[in-house]
Amino acid sequence: MRRRNLTAYGFLSPYLLIFAAFWLWPIIYSFYLSFLSTRRAPWTFNPSMTWLRITQDTAFYNALWNTLKILAIQVPAMVFLATVLAVLLNSQLLRARGLIRFAFFAPVVIGEAAYAAVFRLMFNTDFGIVNKTLQAIGLSKVDWFANPSAAMSLIIMAVTWRWVGYNAIIILSGLQSIQTDVYEAATLERVSPRQQFFHITLPLLRPVLVFCFVLSVIGSMQLFAEPYLITNMGGPGGATETLGLFLYRQGFLNLNFGYASAIAYTIAALAVAISALNMWIGRDRT
Amino acid sequence: MRSKSKTMLFRSLALHSVLVPLALLWLLPLWMMFVFATMSDNAIFSPDIHLIPSTQFGENFAKLQGDIDFVRTLIVSVVVAVIYTFFSVALTSMAGWALARYKFLGRGLVVAIILGTMTLPYFVVVIPQFIMVARDFGLSNTWFALIVPPLFNSLGVLFMRQAFSLMPVDLFDAARVEGVSEWKIFIHIALPLSRPMLAALSIILFLHSWNNYLWPLLISNDRSMMTAPVALGSLFGLIDVSWGGVMVGAVLLTVPMLVVFVFLQRFFMAGITAGAVK
Numbered sequence: 001m002r003r004r005n006l007t008a009y010g011f012l013s014p015y016l017l018i019f020a021a022f023w024l025w026p027i028i029y030s031f032y033l034s035f036l037s038t039r040r041a042p043w044t045f046n047p048s049m050t051w052l053r054i055t056q057d058t059a060f061y062n063a064l065w066n067t068l069k070i071l072a073i074q075v076p077a078m079v080f081l082a083t084v085l086a087v088l089l090n091s092q093l094l095r096a097r098g099l100i101r102f103a104f105f106a107p108v109v110i111g112e113a114a115y116a117a118v119f120r121l122m123f124n125t126d127f128g129i130v131n132k133t134l135q136a137i138g139l140s141k142v143d144w145f146a147n148p149s150a151a152m153s154l155i156i157m158a159v160t161w162r163w164v165g166y167n168a169i170i171i172l173s174g175l176q177s178i179q180t181d182v183y184e185a186a187t188l189e190r191v192s193p194r195q196q197f198f199h200i201t202l203p204l205l206r207p208v209l210v211f212c213f214v215l216s217v218i219g220s221m222q223l224f225a226e227p228y229l230i231t232n233m234g235g236p237g238g239a240t241e242t243l244g245l246f247l248y249r250q251g252f253l254n255l256n257f258g259y260a261s262a263i264a265y266t267i268a269a270l271a272v273a274i275s276a277l278n279m280w281i282g283r284d285r286t
Numbered sequence: 287m288r289s290k291s292k293t294m295l296f297r298s299l300a301l302h303s304v305l306v307p308l309a310l311l312w313l314l315p316l317w318m319m320f321v322f323a324t325m326s327d328n329a330i331f332s333p334d335i336h337l338i339p340s341t342q343f344g345e346n347f348a349k350l351q352g353d354i355d356f357v358r359t360l361i362v363s364v365v366v367a368v369i370y371t372f373f374s375v376a377l378t379s380m381a382g383w384a385l386a387r388y389k390f391l392g393r394g395l396v397v398a399i400i401l402g403t404m405t406l407p408y409f410v411v412v413i414p415q416f417i418m419v420a421r422d423f424g425l426s427n428t429w430f431a432l433i434v435p436p437l438f439n440s441l442g443v444l445f446m447r448q449a450f451s452l453m454p455v456d457l458f459d460a461a462r463v464e465g466v467s468e469w470k471i472f473i474h475i476a477l478p479l480s481r482p483m484l485a486a487l488s489i490i491l492f493l494h495s496w497n498n499y500l501w502p503l504l505i506s507n508d509r510s511m512m513t514a515p516v517a518l519g520s521l522f523g524l525i526d527v528s529w530g531g532v533m534v535g536a537v538l539l540t541v542p543m544l545v546v547f548v549f550l551q552r553f554f555m556a557g558i559t560a561g562a563v564k
Binding site: 261 | 297396406469
C-alpha cells in the first residue's frame with residue numbers, strides 16, 4: 001500500500017462530498033432540531049415540545065409497543081425459518097434446486113408497493129383467497145384489516161414472506177464457507193448428523209446469525225411501507241402503527257420536524273441498544 | 287448397501303415433503319399477482335376462487351393508464367435508477383479504490399464513518415434531507431432530488447474495496463513504474479479487472495433505486511415526476527380504482543427484476559452476501 005494523501009483524497013472527495021452534504025450535516029442538524037419546537041415559525045429552543053413530549057405521548061408508546069412486538073415475534077421466527085431453509089437448501093439430496101431456490105429468493109427483488117398490493121387482495125375479508133381457503137376447510141373467516149391482532153399477524157406474515165429468503169441467502173453463504181473436512185472428520189468419529197448440526201454447524205454460523213439478527217432489528221425499527229400500504233396507515237385504529245409510521249406522521253404529515261427528529265434519535269438509540277444486546281447474547285463464549 | 291440407499295431415499299422424501307409445499311406457498315403471492323393482473327375487477331371481487339390466469343391483462347393495463355399515467359412513471363423510475371446506479375457505482379468504486387490502495391491521513395476515520403452509517407437508521411438523516419432539498423433549495427419534483435440525496439451508500443465502498451484489495455499489487459506497481467498515472471491505472475487496469483464485481487454492485491444499486499419508496503414518496507408528489515412504486519401506492523386508498531389495473535402495475539414493476547434475478551442470480555447473491563462476510 002502506498003502513502004499518498006493527495007491522490008487518495010482525490011479519489012475519495014466525490015464520495016465524501018455527498019456524505020458531508022446528505023449524511024453528516026443531516027445527522028448533526030436533526031440532533032439540533034430535536035431540541036426545537038417547530039410547530040410554528042419561528043422555531044425556538046424548547047425541548048419540552050420534543051424530548052419531554054415523547055415521554056408522555058401515548059401514541060408514541062403505542063407505536064413503540066407495536067414495533068417491539070414485531071421485533072420479538074417476527075425477527076426470531078424469521079431467522080429461525082431462514083436457518084432451517086438454508087440448511088435444507090444446502091442438502092445434496094435436493095431436486096428441482098433451481099425452482100425451489102427461486103420460490104424463496106424471488107421475493108427479495110419485489111418492491112413494497114407491488115407486494116403490498118398482492119397481500120391486500122389475497123387477505124381481502126370477503127373475496128381474498130386466504131379467507132376463502134379458511135372457509136373451505138371449515139374455519140371461519142378472519143377480518144384481517146379490522147381485527148387488531150389479525151392485522152398485526154398480516155404485517156408479520158408479509159414481512160417474513162419478503163425477507164426470509166434474503167436472510168437464507170446470507171446464512172447459506174455462511175454454511176457453504178464451512179470446510180467440508182470438518183464434517184468428514186466428525187463422520188469418521190461417528191458423530192451423528194444431529195450432533196454435527198448442534199456442535200459444529202450452529203457454533204460456526206453464530207457470527208452470520210448475529211449479523212442477520214442485527215440487520216433485521218435495524219430493518220424492523222424502521223418498518224414503514226408495509227403498515228403504510230397494506231394496513232392503511234397503521235390500521236385498524238393504530239394497531240399496526242410502527243415507529244417508522246409514527247415518525248412519518250409527525251414529520252411529514254404534521255410537518256413537526258423537531259418532534260420527528262426526537263423520534264428519529266429515539267429509534268436510533270433503541271436500534272443500537274437492541275443490536276448490542278443481540279451481539280452480547282451471540283458473543284463468543286469460548 | 288441397500289439399507290443405506292433406503293435411508294437416503296427416506297431422507298430425500300422427508301426433505302421434499304417439507305420444502306415443496308413451503309416453496310409453493312412462497313410462490314403463491316407471486317403467482318396470484320399474475321392471476322389478478324389478468325382478471326376483471328368483478329372476477330377479483332367474486333366469491334369464487336380463481337387460480338388460473340384469465341384474459342383481461344390488456345383491459346386492466348388500459349384502466350391503469352387511465353387511473354394514473356403509469357408508463358410515464360415507469361420512464362421516470364428507469365431514468366432515475368440508471369443515472370443513480372451510474373453515479374453511485376462511480377463514487378463508491380473510486381472511494382473503494384482509495385481505501386484499498388493508499389495509506390493516508392484519516393483513513394481509519396473514513397472506514398469508521400462507512401461502518402457507522404451502515405447501522406444508523408435512515409430516519410436520522412431523512413428529515414434534514416427533506417428540509418434541505420424541498421424547503422431550502424425548493425427542488426421537490428426534480429431529477430436532482432430523486433437521484434442525488436440517496437447516492438451515499440456504504441455497501442458499494444466495502445464491496446469495491448474488497449474487490450480491489452484482492453487484485454495483485456504488482457500489476458499496479460508495474461504500471462506505476464512505467465509512468466502511468468494513478469487515475470489511468472484505476473480506469474484502465476483496476477476497473478476493467480473488477481467487471482464482475484461492478485456488475486453485481488450495479489444490479490443491487492439499480493434494484494435499490496427501482497424499489498425505493500420512502501424518499502420518492504416525500505420528495506416527488508407531482509404526477510409528472512412520480513416514480514412507479516409511489517404512483518402505484520397512491521392508488522391503494524382510492525375508492526374507485528381498478529385493482530386489476532393495480533396488479534398490472536405490480537407485474538410491470540416486478541417482472542423486469544425477476545428476469546434479471548433469474549439470469550444474473552450469481553451477481554445478486556454476491557451483492558447480498560457482500561455485507562455479511564469479512
